[in-house]
Amino acid sequence: MNDPHLWWYISRASAMIAWALMTASVLWGILLSTRVMRRVDNPAWLQDLHGYLGGSSLVMVGLHMVSLMIDSWLSFTPSEVFVPFATAFKPLPVALGILAFYLLVAVQGSSLMLKRLPRKFWKGLHYASYAALLLISFHAGFTGTDVGTLWYKIVSIALISVAAIAVILRIVAGKRGGTPRRTDAAPSAAPLQSTLRTMVVASATAVADGVVGIRLELPDWGVLPIWQPGSHVTLHLPNGLQNQYSLCGDPANRHHYDIAVLRTGRSAGGSAWIHENLVPGMSLSVSGPMNHFELEPAADYLFIAGGIGITPIKAMIESLPAGRAWRLIYAGRSRQTMAFVAELEASHPEQVIVHASDENLGGLDLDSVLGGPALTAAAQVYCCGPESLMDAVAARVSADRMHLERFIPLERAARPATPIQVTCRKSRVEFTVTAEENLLDSLEAHxxxxxxxxxxxxxxxxxxxxxxxxxxxxxxxxDDTEKDALGVMYPCVSRAQTPALVLNI
Structure with missing residues (x-):
């Protein structure tokens, strides 16, 4: 600390590290959006690393700015560091660096508020990363005291080349990627017809007794929207029914969707129609994908699937990198009725535990499963299957570790219905929903x-x-707390506790 040039060295080093981290963050973000690393891709892990790189670059920029003020030789004032064009030393290049800093703050701040911002706004703001990287490159090229030295030229050329290649990759992938997946927190203003796509049944094959595996493709074999494990699509059947089915294929494959449909007598008739009428070559209207069962970052996972509940779990397992710790408990009536059981056992013999009722007459002992080595202290639990199974698991696992996807709505006690004054901010529509009316029906009617x-x-x-x-x-x-944190609701069944609602639609 006695070296009079210590902070000068720190300012140089932190600036170069920030530049390298920012380049890596942008590159990693492009790899995420284009899924170039799909073979080792766990979306949550990649997103975390992308965030850490961006956050670290901002920390290094902050250290660079602080060291400029502390160093006795450079002796920048706070206004010269934080206000563009406040310094007489190379005012334009310095101003570019200051603007890049504020862009980085905006990008990182929006990431921290991701769940509270409309996804479209967040995505648009995130594109400022490209501008920040460009500004940083110009700033470094015209203000650095080492400009002209061999090592600086090598590092600069390498970082600029990597950034240029990454941007070109993003442009090329964007042109090939078709329509991006909608991830807005609230629905868009587009009518339903514009979100539907006509898809062709490429194949329909039995994957277990009573379960048919269906592959859907676009008529021109075009590129489909990106989806993440846990997503589902809605089939709009010719008999008027709309049924949701989890995607169970490889998220990296953008040319088809795979689903598996169990024939059940308890449904409204959608599964029976599919089993009796669906044949290769038939066209169907499909909307989605949507995802309310996302795979979150974790060091370890315990997956519990019952019957056809294996479909979203299978996609999650296949998205994990080879070194990630996980276990699957897969329960069903018999192996003949359990879709993908042979495939999962063959691919992951040490991690998949199959519990077929006709082989284990004692039934699935959840207390042993959840009290044994399968559930580690770090494991997040993902469960999908019959309501009885999910309720039993949820009763034994704390809410902060429990993730469920339900096929049947819960029975929830509602207060006596009262009129609601509804204001739709974007549509500029106001109306009253009577106690007898459904909120979604009223929105559609207006x-x-x-x-x-x-x-x-x-x-x-x-x-x-x-x-x-x-x-x-x-x-x-x-969970209601999660919906409140996100600021969303689902008007098909929900109403209001207050006399009025203002909706961003």
């Missing part, structure tokens, strides 16, 4: 652009952002 599908509070298609008022959540999609 021409508000909103999508509805299951109308039972389980698919999430009708999600809308709440600006003012307190919703009365009666759906079965997310």
């Amino acid at each position: 021409g508000v652009p909103i999508l509805g599908s299951c109308r039972k509070g389980i698919c999430g298609t009708c999600e809308v952002r709440v600006v003012e008022g307190i919703p009365e959540h009666l759906d079965s999609i997310l």
Whole structure:
């Protein structure tokens, strides 16, 4: 600390490290969006690393700016460091660096508030990373005291080349990628017809007794929207029914969707129609994908699947990198009725535990499973299957570790219905929903652009952002606390605790 030039050295080193980290962050973000690393891709892990790189670059920029003020030789004032064009020393290049700093702050701040911002706004702001990287490159090229030295030229050329290649990769992938996946927190103003796509049944084969595996493709074999494990699509069947099915294929394959449909007598008839009528070459209307069962970052996972509940779990397992710790407990009536059981056992013999009722007459002992080595202290639990199984698991696992996807809505007690004064901010429509009316039906009747599908509070298609008022959540999609934190509601079944609601639609 006695070296009079110590802070000068720190300012140089921190600036170069920040430049390298920012380049790596942008490159990693492009790898995420283009799925170039799909063979080792765990979306949550990649997103975390992308965030750490961006955050670290901002920390290094901050250290660089502080060291400029502390160093006795450079002796920058706070205004010269934080206000563009306040310094007489190379005012334009310095101003570019200051603007890059504020862009980085905006990008990182928006990432911290991701769940509270409309996804479209966040995504648009995130593109400022490219501008920040460009500004940093110009700033470094015209203000650095080492400009002209061989090592500086080598590092600069390497970083600029990597950034240029990454941007070219993103442009090329964007042109090939087709329509991007919609991830807005609230539905767009587009009518339902514009979100539907006609898809062709490429194949329909039995994957277990009573379960048919279906592959859907675009008629021109075009590129489909990106999806993450846990996503589902909605099939709009010719008999008027709309059924949701989890995607169980490889998220990296953008040319087809794979689903598996169990024939059940308890449904409204959608599964029976599919089993009796669906044949290769048939066209279907499909909407989605949507995801309310996302795979979150974790060091370890315990997956519990019952019957056809294996479909989203299978996609999650296949998205994990080879070194990630996980276990699967897969329960069903018999191996003959359990889809993908042979494939999963063959691929992961040490991690998959199959519990077939006709082989284990004592039934699945959840207390032993959840009290044994399969559930580590770090494990997040993902469960999908019959309601009885999910309720039993949820009763034994703390809410902060429990992740469920329901096929059947929960029975939830509702307060006596009262009229609601509804204001739709974007549509500039105001109306009253009577106690006897359904909120989603009223929105549709007043021409508000909103999508509805299951109308039972389980698919999430009708999600809308709440600006003012307190919703009365009666759906079965997310925890009420999570919906409140996100500021969303599902009007197909939910109403309001307050006399008025203002919706961002």
